[in-house]
Amino acid sequence: MAQGQLAAVPEPKYWHLRTVLVRTIDAEFSTGQILPNERELASRFGVARATLRQALDQLELEGRLVRRRGIGTLIAAPRVGVPVSRREEGWPGAARSQSWRSVDCVSAPASAQIALALGIAPGETVHTVRRLRLVQGQIMATESLHVPDSVLPQLPAVPHVVGGDGEPARSVLRRLERLGIDGESRSVELGVAEADQAVLLERPPGTPVLIVTTQYASAGRLVGLAVSTYRADTCKLTFGETGLVEVTPVEAQQPVGAAS
Amino acid sequence: MAQGQLAAVPEPKYWHLRTVLVRTIDAEFSTGQILPNERELASRFGVARATLRQALDQLELEGRLVRRRGIGTLIAAPRVGVPVSRREEGWPGAARSQSWRSVDCVSAPASAQIALALGIAPGETVHTVRRLRLVQGQIMATESLHVPDSVLPQLPAVPHVVGGDGEPARSVLRRLERLGIDGESRSVELGVAEADQAVLLERPPGTPVLIVTTQYASAGRLVGLAVSTYRADTCKLTFGETGLVEVTPVEAQQPVGAAS
DNA sequence: TAGTGGTCTAGACCACAAA
DNA sequence: TTGTGGTCTAGACCACTAT
Numbered sequence: 139m140a141q142g143q144l145a146a147v148p149e150p151k152y153w154h155l156r157t158v159l160v161r162t163i164d165a166e167f168s169t170g171q172i173l174p175n176e177r178e179l180a181s182r183f184g185v186a187r188a189t190l191r192q193a194l195d196q197l198e199l200e201g202r203l204v205r206r207r208g209i210g211t212l213i214a215a216p217r218v219g220v221p222v223s224r225r226e227e228g229w230p231g232a233a234r235s236q237s238w239r240s241v242d243c244v245s246a247p248a249s250a251q252i253a254l255a256l257g258i259a260p261g262e263t264v265h266t267v268r269r270l271r272l273v274q275g276q277i278m279a280t281e282s283l284h285v286p287d288s289v290l291p292q293l294p295a296v297p298h299v300v301g302g303d304g305e306p307a308r309s310v311l312r313r314l315e316r317l318g319i320d321g322e323s324r325s326v327e328l329g330v331a332e333a334d335q336a337v338l339l340e341r342p343p344g345t346p347v348l349i350v351t352t353q354y355a356s357a358g359r360l361v362g363l364a365v366s367t368y369r370a371d372t373c374k375l376t377f378g379e380t381g382l383v384e385v386t387p388v389e390a391q392q393p394v395g396a397a398s
Numbered sequence: 399m400a401q402g403q404l405a406a407v408p409e410p411k412y413w414h415l416r417t418v419l420v421r422t423i424d425a426e427f428s429t430g431q432i433l434p435n436e437r438e439l440a441s442r443f444g445v446a447r448a449t450l451r452q453a454l455d456q457l458e459l460e461g462r463l464v465r466r467r468g469i470g471t472l473i474a475a476p477r478v479g480v481p482v483s484r485r486e487e488g489w490p491g492a493a494r495s496q497s498w499r500s501v502d503c504v505s506a507p508a509s510a511q512i513a514l515a516l517g518i519a520p521g522e523t524v525h526t527v528r529r530l531r532l533v534q535g536q537i538m539a540t541e542s543l544h545v546p547d548s549v550l551p552q553l554p555a556v557p558h559v560v561g562g563d564g565e566p567a568r569s570v571l572r573r574l575e576r577l578g579i580d581g582e583s584r585s586v587e588l589g590v591a592e593a594d595q596a597v598l599l600e601r602p603p604g605t606p607v608l609i610v611t612t613q614y615a616s617a618g619r620l621v622g623l624a625v626s627t628y629r630a631d632t633c634k635l636t637f638g639e640t641g642l643v644e645v646t647p648v649e650a651q652q653p654v655g656a657a658s
Numbered sequence: 659t660a661g662t663g664g665t666c667t668a669g670a671c672c673a674c675a676a677a
Numbered sequence: 678t679t680g681t682g683g684t685c686t687a688g689a690c691c692a693c694t695a696t
Contacts, residue, residue, distance in 0.1 A: 149603070150683080150684065150685090151684075151685075152684080152685090153603050153604060156604075175661075175662060175663080176662080176663065177662090185685080185686090186685060186686045186687065186688095187686090187687085187688095188684095188685070188686070188687090189684080189685060189686080191663090191664090192684085192685090196590055196604055199588065199590060199606065200588070200589055200590055201587070201588070205662095205663060205664090206662085206663075206693090206694085207662065207663045207664065207692065207693050207694075208661080208662050208663070208692075208693040208694030208695070209661095209662065209663080209693090209694065209695085210661090210662060210663075211662090211663080217587055219585065323636070323637070323638050324636065324637040324638075325479065325634050325635060325636045325637070326586050326608065326634070326635045326636075326637070327461070327477055327608075327630075327633070327634040327635065328459065328460070328461070328588065328606060328608065328630040328631075329460055330456055330459060330460055342664095343409070343413050344413060344416075344456055346459065346588060346606075348586065348587075348588065370587075370588040371588075373587070374585050374586070374587040375585060375586045375587065376583070376584065376585045376586075377583070377584040377585070377586070377637060378583045378584075410664080410665060410666090411665075411666075412665080412666090435680075435681060435682080436681080436682065437681090445666080445667090446666060446667045446668065446669095447667090447668085447669095448665095448666070448667070448668090449665080449666060449667080451682090451683090452665085452666090465681095465682060465683090466674090466675085466681085466682075467673065467674050467675075467681065467682045467683065468673080468674040468675035468676075468680075468681050468682070469674090469675065469676085469680095469681065469682080470680090470681060470682075471681090471682080602683090
């Protein structure tokens, strides 16, 4: 690993540093390897530690690095492609949904925002199922599924436990599925994990996440709202609308750059 | 705007600061308003400017703030919902594609990555159309569409100008459309704008973007690869698979939080 | 105990926009 | 010219992990 001399360019040092590091990483490091520590790197490039960290921050945001306190800075594995679609991921009642882990299930009056997004009156009872999505054994996302009580007419008196083992949650999911979902509308945006999500994701607060908001419809009316937060560092959301040619082992480094 | 006393909590100062600022912003500020300057805010909260900036960084990543050098820090407008789907956005030949602006169109040997993703041999000629996506007059995304030469058999000798006025680009798009696209496969991930994209987006390098990679298929084979980078600060990508109930004027603040 | 990344400080200077 | 955010520094201390 060479030591750069950081040319006197008009671009910020940290950005130039990032570029140098990208090249170095691609050329001399591979997944799982540990970079020299920050103080070492900083002195090697002749910059303050804070400046070096600014460059590392960028690379971490891009999912190229993982930093572990007490350990070091490692080269991250390529992002995992996570299918986002009711069919592919084995939603509610589906069989292979072993990649979901129920967290809890509560019934409460809808908050203003939830009510708005569900098209119901604020304060109306809403059942909320929280669960985690696992991919390759790793926690990749949290999800809160909100279903108005009015949609599940005869929800049996299932104990709406907090921290339950998942049985009540599955009950809600199963009933929702039975309605026959015939429409989904999604949105994806960038966000940061608040305290709740951060704990579930086992990440520090402020971790960047991809927020996926899904509206489920049945017979032309909204029956559910799911808000999922995916770890932005390790996830690549995939929306396979059709069984398309699978030629994409592009697990190289860059997400297939711009025009060459 | 109150001045916080920053309780001695076990959480980082900058994170607590962020929380305080979120509350303050929601309560006392509205879109377009300017926050007190950083030095002022820092002293008001009794922290170093760097710490305050760390909190502002978070809020900017969330799309709640916009910082303009020489001006100040403003409350950002709610994110714009941007439909991502061939039909809805009026792709290639469509009429209402006035929201696209051609940048240039070049033909060159495919890079290794592009070739891989397109399932062709590296070095094979690929036509690349670059264009910008405008929403409400604002540049929201850049797109590079790569089409193998072998897919467009008799591409007339259109001048593949760099910085052209868009005519050659439209030609490629039209021909591609004529093939009959019958499949799309997408992925979304977080990235940062490199130099090229940054210039086109009129943003500084390192700007967070949502990278949308789309594979287009026709008659079972890949005919195109589009790599779009959307401004993560101002965009909310929407994937409306069906004409679903449009009840979402949830342009409040939070992207519809977790369980209440 | 030693080594790592995470947080925080106080200050300096620069680039940019407006008056 | 003034005020703003953007960059950079040198140093301190903390929290965590391994040994």
